[in-house]
Amino acid sequence: MTDESPNKNTLDKEYAGNINSLQLEKQSSFSKYYSKENLQFEADVSPYSLPLQASEISNYYHFTQKIPLTKENRKLLYKNGFVVIENEVTKNQFKAEQVNETYRNLKVTDVPIFITSDSLLHLYHIQFDETLKRVEAEEFYDDLWKLDNSLLEASIDDYGKSIEDDASEEVTEAARRNVAYFAVALSLLEPKSKQIGQSGEDSAILFDPQDAKQYSIEVPAFVKDDVEAELALIEAQNEAMSQISKYIEDYSQYTPRGHYMSSEKLKNYFKAMMWHGRIGMLLQSDMITPEGSTAEDPEKEARIQTIQALLISDHFDGDKNLRDRWDRIYGVTAFYVGFSDDLGPYEYAKSLDTVFGSDREKISFDNENLTALITELERHESPKIYGGTGKIILAGSETDNKTLDTTKGFRFMGQRYIPDSYILQTLNPPALNIMDLLGSERAKEHMKNLGISENEEYKERHQSLANEFGAFDEDDWNKNLYWTQLHALKSLLVNYHEGYPTFMQTEAWEDKQLNAALASWTELRHDTILYAKQARFTGAYTEPPEEKPVQGYVEPVPEFYARMLALTKMAHKGLAEMEVLDEQSDKDFTTLEVTLEKLLEISVKELENKELTDEEYEFIRNFGQNIAPMLENIDEDAQSSVMVADVYTDQEGRVLEEGTGKLDLIVIAYKQPNGRIVLGAGPVMSYYEFWQPSGERLTDEEWGEMLENNPPGRPEWVESFKV
Incomplete structure (x- = not known):
């Protein structure tokens, strides 16, 4: 991406605070690329009478x-x-x-x-779809693998350090959850044996043996059970309780479809990006209830999820290579589809700046600091579209606004706000x-x-x-x-x-x-x-x-x-x-x-x-x-x-x-x-x-x-x- 290309990185650093990425969309608009000729003509086609003979x-x-x-x-x-x-x-x-x-x-x-x-x-449509498909398969798959792998390694370090420093139970669990979160993403990207061909065999559809070596993950033993359970839920494609996020998730959304059925690499990319787009680390506990969750203490669970997001965002903010990879994927896909209405790494990193300043050595997630961080994050607008997080409700009901508030939180690569979904949510189908x-x-x-x-x-x-x-x-x-x-x-x-x-x-x-x-x-x-x-x-x-x-x-x-x-x-x-x-x-x-x-x-x-x-x-x-x-x-x-x-x-x-x-x-x-x-x-x-x-x-x-x-x-x- 060139320096002139709008991206969320530079914009959020300058503007973030009481606004979110959806509000930034106008300021970061790609409309500079749009220029239309103003037409001047006088329609003068002679009519014929209906009905015709x-x-x-x-x-x-x-x-x-x-x-x-x-x-x-x-x-x-x-x-x-x-x-x-x-x-x-x-x-x-x-x-x-x-x-x-x-x-x-x-x-x-x-x-x-x-x-x-x-x-x-x-x-x-053909040109739009083909260019998107090519860049996803040839560039973004590898970018996403490297991004997830770097954050997996950073999360493993966080977990080890939390144990070494005798950190709080919440911080330690948040670090462990992040290991599981990125291990799931990498496992979804990883070529499976049935997806790998011989050298030159169906190269446009199957992974080649070199891919199998390059894109391989060893899931850490301390999260292996959670990762395998989550992958089984994704494979089953039903509505179920997430073993990692502790709320109900609609796993049927992970079914590859559209142009993502054209190759095994795109199928895996679809599942991993769906994981990053849908799974949230929530600010509030409403979606994490004893009736709908395995979490014994929903408030504690919400704090853990918020710490998860802050740990990820701290790494993100401190590593330009991570930001560049994220910006490239997010920026290009934002040009195609638009910005997310969920909070992401930049908003959470900004909250860390606000509460702790530039000295990140002072970061701690005790009750006082975490409350200040949550207060800062709550200043952002809630999502405009309900994506189905937690207890599914009927879109268009009186509880719309409360539901949107309770789904506010961090999504690593949030799905995008589009006006037609907003219309369907507000008025319900049909597409008319x-x-x-x-x-x-x-x-x-x-x-x-x-x-x-x-x-x-x-x-x-x-x-x-x-x-x-x-x-x-x-x-x-x-x-x-x-x-x-x-x-x-x-x-x-x-x-x-x-x-x-x-x-x-x-x-x-x-x-x-x-x-x-x-x-x-x-x-x-x-x-x-x-x-x-x-x-x-x-x-x-x-x-x-x-x-x-x-x-x-x-x-x-x-x-x-x-x-x-x-x-x-x-x-x-x-x-x-x-x-x-x-x-x-x-x-x-x-x-x-x-x-x-x-x-x-x-x-x-x-x-x-x-x-x-x-x-x-x-x-x-x-x-x-x-x-x-x-x-x-x-x-x-x-x-x-x-x-x-x-x-x-x-x-x-x-x-x-x-x-x-x-x-x-x-x-x-x-x-x-x-x-x-x-x-x-x-x-x-x-x-x-x-x-x-x-x-x-x-x-x-x-x-x-x-x-x-x-x-x-x-x-x-x-x-x-x-x-």
């Missing part, structure tokens, strides 16, 4: 010979000017999950191509609530139809969130890649006025864009699951003569392309400055930027009702080939549109799953500058939302099997544009 569409016969439409398909096409159908142009069902293959097949099928916003969202707060009037209407938004308490909570989100400025929305993508989605959730194509002025189009936004959000949650704190013509017909070749069309959403271009450039520049971008990723980002620049330019011309150049029409026709360079080094699984992410856990032991399936096809009637109405087609994403037992959190592979054998239904509101 087949006789009004100049290429209707040719198109429907290539892509047959059922009676139900035609009914929606005539009513709205577009319809979404099953993707039958891509006969190979696996290829039906890939954007560029769908465009190539449309070209071969010889129908006009419609370039969709869905396609660009999916292409960006998120899109409502992002500006979708259709989402608001669907919530009303579901009867969810009529409750008075809901209305109060919703208004509070609306006020909070309404106050965000440009920097707030573009402070990291996660927020900036949500900002791009907001541009799809608007009402299109006169001058835009007729099909875009329908309620069905608003639903189609709502579907695209939800599918893209699902991909985003899938990509960040480790860090984010929790859809045939048979009649006779006479074809009119075609005056000239029918050309393709770009979905005319220039503000969306401008925001996606700014997001892509932000990711490109930021990752390059942090020195975590390899040569191929650099090229892929450049290809995506050039593509978005072209789409922005074309979409403005379309809205201004200007004829495109031959070169621009050729760009649309060959879109599949144009985007191929950014995909040629990415395996087919990573290009798939089929993925799933669990985003919410309820009190009944269920998780809310958000899924995307195989690509559908949109058939759209658009007007060319010469006044002809023609049909074109392009891929769009499919979206699912359903409940699943928490002990059965789905991987992408399991979700794919469910889609094939027993798919859940899609939201009812998609029926406005898909049969």
Whole structure:
């Protein structure tokens, strides 16, 4: 990471005291990497009347010979000017999950191509996910191992010194617990025998023998039982009492999923980072109760956990190498996802500075000093999102604030605050609530139809969130890649006025864009699951003569392309400055930027009702080939549109799953500058939302099997544009 890169280290040293890392997010914003062109154009596309008639569409016969439409398909096409159908142009069902293959097949099928916003969202997801996956496997795994190993050794020294100095029982136990804590993390990272291949065997998936030698841990005998018990709980993946933290933990969260299933190294990294992200060292004893814990004295247990965190933070504060490794992992992942709303090493180190000054030889954890330290730490804000620590309660209940207060404490690499989790916690599912707060009037209407938004308490909570989100400025929305993508989605959730194509002025189009936004959000949650704190013509017909070749069309959403271009450039520049971008990723980002620049330019011309150049029409026709360079080094699984992410856990032991399936096809009637109405087609994403037992959190592979054998239904509101 370069000196210019924002990181929590420098910021907390300067500002920490009565504020926490979440409040620092604005001051440490990555928005300096964001720059968007201000667009000026006048939409002037001539309308057509709805419902359409087949006789009004100049290429209707040719198109429907290539892509047959059922009676139900035609009914929606005539009513709205577009319809979404099953993707039958891509006969190979696996290829039906890939954007560029769908465009190539449309070209071969010889129908006009419609370039969709869905396609660009999916292409960006691929770049986002692949760059994150690469840096995790090639750099962060090793960084995390060295970080944990150094702190394990320091904790062993602390334990030995506490015995030698005849320290208090609480200090000695805190040091011993830290040995167990870091031994668990290293054991999760350590390659297991079944994960190790022979030299050169499946090197992209398995560890090699050299890794087995390099990443090996000898668990100290005095914590071996605790470590083995904790590892067994993680392996069992149930809700259970932690042997180390002494409160209830949801071990189903440790199930590797998302892109972490692509290699054994990433599976282990996932588990270790989940351990660091979820396990807290609590300031208060409320979650550590005799009814819910093995701790005989909850107050004493809370003191031990606080001393644990202070011991770790003291080492952290005194060792620049430790800070640099932590900063690198935290800083880059904060750029992707954002900051944690939990306290961490810097906040606890600051409290040591405040109470003891710079002379760390004076540190002792007697009752007076520990009380002063806890008082200092209590000045920080509580988390904004309840991650499920201790006695699980139903999010959205009257005890929200107290629950958040009682989960305040230290997390070594805390999971990140994201606005959509905050919304779901405050209003509960479905995910339509998120899109409502992002500006979708259709989402608001669907919530009303579901009867969810009529409750008075809901209305109060919703208004509070609306006020909070309404106050965000440009920097707030573009402070990291996660927020900036949500900002791009907001541009799809608007009402299109006169001058835009007729099909875009329908309620069905608003639903189609709502579907695209939800599918893209699902991909985003899938990509960040480790860090984010929790859809045939048979009649006779006479074809009119075609005056000239029918050309393709770009979905005319220039503000969306401008925001996606700014997001892509932000990711490109930021990752390059942090020195975590390899040569191929650099090229892929450049290809995506050039593509978005072209789409922005074309979409403005379309809205201004200007004829495109031959070169621009050729760009649309060959879109599949144009985007191929950014995909040629990415395996087919990573290009798939089929993925799933669990985003919410309820009190009944269920998780809310958000899924995307195989690509559908949109058939759209658009007007060319010469006044002809023609049909074109392009891929769009499919979206699912359903409940699943928490002990059965789905991987992408399991979700794919469910889609094939027993798919859940899609939201009812998609029926406005898909049969």
